[in-house]
Amino acid sequence: MPAAAPTTREHGGDRPTADPARRPLRAHLRAGGPALLAVALFLCVRAFSLAALAVRAAATDKSPRVLLSERWDSLWYARVAEHGYDFTVNAPDGRSLSSMAFFPLLPWLERGTRTVTGLSLPAAGLLVGALSSALAAWAVFLVVRHSYGDRAGVVCVVLWAAVPVGIVQSMAYSEALFTALAACGLLCALRERWMTAGILASLAGLTRPVGLAVTAALFLAVWLHHRAGAGGSRDRIRAVLGCLVAPVGAVAYILWVGARRGRLLGYLDVQDEWGNGFDGGWAFARFLTGGSAALAVLALLGMLLLAYWPHHIGAKQHQPPPLIAYSALVTLLAVGASGYFGSKPRLLLPAFPLLIPLAVLLARRRPALTWSALTTLTVASAVYGAYWLTGSGPP
Incomplete structure (x- = not known):
């Protein structure tokens, strides 16, 4: 009797499917349909928010482009991309604000994008942010689907797009880039791809100091995996190497700043000068x-x-x-x-797992109720973001 063909099970289903390596292209596209839907809905929410911003900006005689890419932190990232880390601003209260407070990966990408495309640095920042936010939406969907299925993944992506300060996802800020790297790193950790997870955690650490949270999550995933007795010797080697690589990005930059400042933890001095602690x-x-x-x-x-x-x-x-x-x-x-208290909501933007309980709850409700709730949140987020960005906005 011939051996049965290898099968896999789709998440949340009981029907065996053909070996993924032997699927035709159409089958792969159908399998990726929910992910494409999640990203498409994310882009729709972002487009609606930008349209609301454009209307509000026109009413207040402000430029949406300037609001999104040439104010607050986006200016500092552009300065790093243009001048490196030899840039300081003397504040009216006597503080010396150093550009070394801003981690380097986003400025590097902005400078590289300008070199390749010929765009200005603010435009390059917007492009990097747009691509990063779409990648983040895709990765968030896959992370949530890993445990809760397609529908919860789609709902969580829309919730993440429609948080009150979701407009930051369309700015030349580092939140979208960080979330993309963090979500991809978490996904690899959940799938036990230790080296890739470590590299992504290291890149997240080059984006924001909170990238060390991705490293901690990887350490925990490895510990739980090996406490359960899973994996062989090669798996353990990859896990150890991934854990060693994970903190390199953040630690290397902090040590570099320390060397520039003449003190091991000189980065803390830089943050203190900004009023952050x-x-x-x-x-x-x-x-x-x-x-x-x-x-x-x-x-x-x-x-x-x-x-x-x-x-x-x-x-x-x-x-x-x-x-x-x-x-x-x-x-x-x-x-x-x-630090500055108005920045708290946007600093929470990468914490997308906070939305998973609500996403799971909505995914189990009738579609009409689910989509009515998501539509209401989208409208509220767009209105809030438009007024917030044309008002005090993020620091």
């Missing part, structure tokens, strides 16, 4: 309560509870521990930083 959220709580210490304690406890809830629900939904560890660290570093 870590106090566990105490300064943020006092800001929210007008400086009252008693109310600040209550506010801090409330923030801890709010941060705990989605992780608790995620654990009950059997969310993979590396995702919980990653989002918990991103949340901790965003809320616990003592």
